[in-house]
Amino acid sequence: xxxxxxxxxxxxxxxxGGGFAGTWTLTRFLLRRDRxxxxxxxAGFALFMGYLTxxxxxxxxxxxxxxxxxxxxxDPVGRLMIGPGYGFEDPTLERFVANGYGLYFLxxxxxxxxxLVSRHTRVEEQNGRAELVRANVVGRYAALTATLVVAAVxxxxxxxxxxxxxxxxxxxxxxxxxxxxxxxxxxxxxxxGVAAVTxxxxxYSRAASGMAGAVLGxxxxxxxxxxxxxxxxxxxxxFSPLAxxxxxxxxxxxxxxxxxxxxxxxAGGFAAGYAxxxxxxxxxGLLAVRAGRSRAAASLGTPLGLxxxxxxxxxxxxxxxxxxxxxxxxxxxxxxxxxxxxxxxxFVRLFGGADGMLxxxxxxxxxxxxxIVGAYAILAVQGLRTEETGGRGEPVLATPVGRWAxxxxxxAVTAAAVVVLMxxxxxxxxxxxxxxxxxxxxxxxxxxxxxNHVPAVLVVLGLAAxxxxxxxxxxxxxxxxxxxxxxxxxxxxxxxxxxxxxDASPFHHPARMPVESFDPGPFAALLALAAVLAALGFxxxxxxxxxx
Amino acid sequence: MTEQAPAIDIRGLRKxxxxxxxxxxxxxxxxxxxxxxxLGPNGAGKTTTLRVLLGxxxxxxxxxxxxxxxxWKDAVDLHRRLAFxxxxxELWPNLTGGEAIDLFARxxxxxxxxxxxxxxxxFDLDPAKKGRTYSKGNRQKVALIxxxxxxxxxxxxxxxxxxxxxxxxxVFQECIREAKAAGxxxxxxxxxxxxxxxxxxxxxxxxxxxxxxxGTLSELRHLTRTTVVAETAQPPDSLAALPGVHGLEHTGxxxxxxxxxxxxxxxxxxxxxxxxxxxxxxxxxxxxxxxRHYGDALHDxxxxxxxxxx
Numbered sequence: 001x002x003x004x005x006x007x008x009x010x011x012x013x014x015x016x017g018g019g020f021a022g023t024w025t026l027t028r029f030l031l032r033r034d035r036x037x038x039x040x041x042x043a044g045f046a047l048f049m050g051y052l053t054x055x056x057x058x059x060x061x062x063x064x065x066x067x068x069x070x071x072x073x074x075d076p077v078g079r080l081m082i083g084p085g086y087g088f089e090d091p092t093l094e095r096f097v098a099n100g101y102g103l104y105f106l107x108x109x110x111x112x113x114x115x116l117v118s119r120h121t122r123v124e125e126q127n128g129r130a131e132l133v134r135a136n137v138v139g140r141y142a143a144l145t146a147t148l149v150v151a152a153v154x155x156x157x158x159x160x161x162x163x164x165x166x167x168x169x170x171x172x173x174x175x176x177x178x179x180x181x182x183x184x185x186x187x188x189x190x191x192x193g194v195a196a197v198t199x200x201x202x203x204y205s206r207a208a209s210g211m212a213g214a215v216l217g218x219x220x221x222x223x224x225x226x227x228x229x230x231x232x233x234x235x236x237x238x239f240s241p242l243a244x245x246x247x248x249x250x251x252x253x254x255x256x257x258x259x260x261x262x263x264x265x266x267a268g269g270f271a272a273g274y275a276x277x278x279x280x281x282x283x284x285g286l287l288a289v290r291a292g293r294s295r296a297a298a299s300l301g302t303p304l305g306l307x308x309x310x311x312x313x314x315x316x317x318x319x320x321x322x323x324x325x326x327x328x329x330x331x332x333x334x335x336x337x338x339x340x341x342x343x344x345x346x347f348v349r350l351f352g353g354a355d356g357m358l359x360x361x362x363x364x365x366x367x368x369x370x371x372i373v374g375a376y377a378i379l380a381v382q383g384l385r386t387e388e389t390g391g392r393g394e395p396v397l398a399t400p401v402g403r404w405a406x407x408x409x410x411x412a413v414t415a416a417a418v419v420v421l422m423x424x425x426x427x428x429x430x431x432x433x434x435x436x437x438x439x440x441x442x443x444x445x446x447x448x449x450x451x452n453h454v455p456a457v458l459v460v461l462g463l464a465a466x467x468x469x470x471x472x473x474x475x476x477x478x479x480x481x482x483x484x485x486x487x488x489x490x491x492x493x494x495x496x497x498x499x500x501x502x503d504a505s506p507f508h509h510p511a512r513m514p515v516e517s518f519d520p521g522p523f524a525a526l527l528a529l530a531a532v533l534a535a536l537g538f539x540x541x542x543x544x545x546x547x548x
Numbered sequence: 549m550t551e552q553a554p555a556i557d558i559r560g561l562r563k564x565x566x567x568x569x570x571x572x573x574x575x576x577x578x579x580x581x582x583x584x585x586x587l588g589p590n591g592a593g594k595t596t597t598l599r600v601l602l603g604x605x606x607x608x609x610x611x612x613x614x615x616x617x618x619x620w621k622d623a624v625d626l627h628r629r630l631a632f633x634x635x636x637x638e639l640w641p642n643l644t645g646g647e648a649i650d651l652f653a654r655x656x657x658x659x660x661x662x663x664x665x666x667x668x669x670x671f672d673l674d675p676a677k678k679g680r681t682y683s684k685g686n687r688q689k690v691a692l693i694x695x696x697x698x699x700x701x702x703x704x705x706x707x708x709x710x711x712x713x714x715x716x717x718x719v720f721q722e723c724i725r726e727a728k729a730a731g732x733x734x735x736x737x738x739x740x741x742x743x744x745x746x747x748x749x750x751x752x753x754x755x756x757x758x759x760x761x762x763g764t765l766s767e768l769r770h771l772t773r774t775t776v777v778a779e780t781a782q783p784p785d786s787l788a789a790l791p792g793v794h795g796l797e798h799t800g801x802x803x804x805x806x807x808x809x810x811x812x813x814x815x816x817x818x819x820x821x822x823x824x825x826x827x828x829x830x831x832x833x834x835x836x837x838x839x840r841h842y843g844d845a846l847h848d849x850x851x852x853x854x855x856x857x858x
Binding site (some may be wrong): 126203206290291292293294295296297300301302303306309310314389392394395396397398399400401402403465533539543546547 | 565580599603604606623624625627628630631632634636637638639640641642643644646647648649650651652653655657658669674676677678680690702821
């Protein structure tokens with residue numbers, strides 16, 4: 001009886017919250033659930049910045065070196081990869097860090113926000129936990145609001161960590177550091193807004209993250225073209241949410257107003273998310289689920305058929321995304337040649353002339369695509385692990401399907417997909433380049449150049465397979481190889497690293513086609529390494545328990 | 549029946565996960581052609597036993613044989629001859645139920661299309677829906693239909709009807725009787741006592757990773773006490789002193805006690821001498837059997853309230 005009396009004011013209080021009732025409790029709950037992730041991301045940002053502030057003075061200590069490297073970042077291919085290239089005509093270390101590497105902080109913040117929003121909204125609904133929460137005194141908007149609050153807190157923490165590293169450890173100017181850090185947080189928030197919309201659209205969390213990821217990919221492609229066209233970015237750049245954080249030009253112009261754009265996108269995304277939320281039922285999406293076939297097609301009856309069926313949609317999606325992006329990257333070839341005309345002749349000669357520059361660019365893109373397809377390979381193996389832990393592997397393995405047949409079918413499909421994706425990316429880049437230059441030989445050349453990188457990707461797949469068999473909880477460790485390969489492949493030549501550091505990356509070994517000609521040595525060696533890693537994975541998988 | 553090698557023969561099976569002992573010297577024997585009820589609460593080790601039998605886990609020690617083979621080494625060959633229904637069926641969100649049924653049945657090999665369609669009708673399942681739209685009960689039906697449509701010798705069922713409604717429960721029991729009539733062996737892990745009582749030829753009760761009781765229901769009953777409620781002409785207090793009488797309560801003209809199975813005849817004779825006016829005696833329910841083995845855990849919690857009642 002006393003309890004009822006005591007609870008009454010509480011009930012009245014939460015009822016006033018209406019659709020937002022329970023937001024504060026949920027916010028604290030989400031922060032508790034993220035008690036490892038949030039500090040880990042923050043620490044990751046701090047470490048990345050800490051590494052740059054420590055490593056760059058060592059790598060290119062004196063002003064002359066800085067200027068030489070700055071020249072490379074200023075050229076069109078450099079701008080394609082790093083951004084509009086503010087401040088490189090008169091580079092300082094702080095300008096170098098903020099304008100040379102800033103883009104990657106923005107991409108990370110965007111990924112972090114997309115995963116965070118999806119994890120706390122759609123994943124919860126998909127697993128039925130949201131229902132349990134909503135059955136309590138929790139308003140319709142509480143979960144989304146709490147998620148967005150946590151997204152804001154996480155992005156602010158990441159920005160604060162970066163600022164602290166720059167100002168305190170690097171000793172960089174406070175104004176520029178602040179505008180740079182704010183750009184990271186604002187960009188992250190903008191992508192939280194994008195994800196707030198995509199999680200309303202589909203019932204399936206992976207599709208929701210995938211759509212938001214597609215926006216991120218498109219943003220990268222658009223700003224690549226825009227930034228390549230002109231130093232300081234062209235009008236095209238401004239259509240990309242990834243460009244805005246860089247248009248603040250930290251330590252050069254230090255302007256704040258471009259950050260209004262990501263904040264507007266965030267606000268618009270949040271508003272659209274709330275509006276869509278009221279138009280759907282809990283657990284459902286805006287896109288209706290269609291009925292399917294009541295009998296399985298003849299192809300669905302073997303482990304290989306199952307693996308192919310489960311991966312099919314993903315492979316098609318990846319191939320389409322890669323082909324569209326690659327077509328754009330290929331079409332930037334003309335932009336590159338035009339930009340080369342405006343450059344000092346001596347500088348163009350340094351890159352082996354305009355044609356040499358184009359070949360170098362295309363060779364770099366083949367490597368770049370292999371990092372992306374490497375990410376696909378790891379995601380596929382992580383997906384297989386989810387099959388196992390999600391209880392879908394067990395009933396399959398309870399039929400006369402051996403462990404090797406199950407793992408082998410899935411790895412075979414992923415390996416085949418790697419070949420298809422690399423070929424699609426190569427053909428599309430070649431087609432893009434052929435469209436603008438009129439030289440159709442690019443299509444064949446670049447398809448081969450991309451296929452030349454397949455064994456490096458298969459090494460990543462082999463490593464992921466080994467981890468799957470031997471230590472499935474450690475599969476994410478395979479990301480380190482792709483991350484390391486991407487950093488080394490992009491910045492390694494500028495960092496003056498020892499050969500051993502370059503050789504440690506499997507991506508470093510394939511011949512740089514079309515600049516160099518095909519080299520069967522590394523091709524065969526990488527294939528053999530991939531086979532050995534996968535074989536060890538098979539042996540280990542035969543010995544371990546399922547889903548323990 | 550005892551001449552043949554048992555379909556499942558487990559002796560002294562042990563399995564631990566880190567500090568947690570899941571199976572602690574488990575013995576289990578399932579004869580060919582019988583429906584064997586495998587009873588115990590959550591966490592007693594039922595699922596771990598089944599996963600060892602499926603070769604998904606390797607036991608730490610002990611002997612396990614199924615259909616004459618080694619569950620770990622001969623997994624693939626054995627799986628041709630059995631079908632498994634997990635307690636928590638997870639389906640692929642983008643595959644329909646019909647596709648999942650066909651997939652499992654085809655992976656197993658032999659598969660009767662007509663029987664599959666008939667089972668879909670009997671279980672009232674729409675096979676054209678995508679996996680993500682199914683409720684728990686419907687996911688369970690998908691696994692059940694696929695297993696029952698396969699031509700196999702052994703069915704391993706892990707709490708197969710946890711999400712089914714009573715109508716579907718009846719269909720399930722019918723199907724299991726048909727399977728038994730067709731000569732199949734069924735290991736039915738369950739904690740639905742009515743289901744086991746209705747279906748099982750023999751029962752094993754598992755507790756904390758080992759079997760504490762095994763036998764037919766009547767054998768198990770014989771070992772335990774019969775509840776007797778009677779009205780007598782003379783005061784029944786003398787009964788309390790008889791060996792085999794437990795928990796005698798005397799309220800109004802009615803006496804209520806529990807009698808050991810092996811002393812029942814003497815107790816009934818003594819009762820008769822008191823002038824019986826009404827008599828109700830019933831064998832222990834499965835629930836009581838189970839509670840006998842799990843009672844101590846309950847007693848600790850219920851001790852205070854039970855004490856007051858006495």
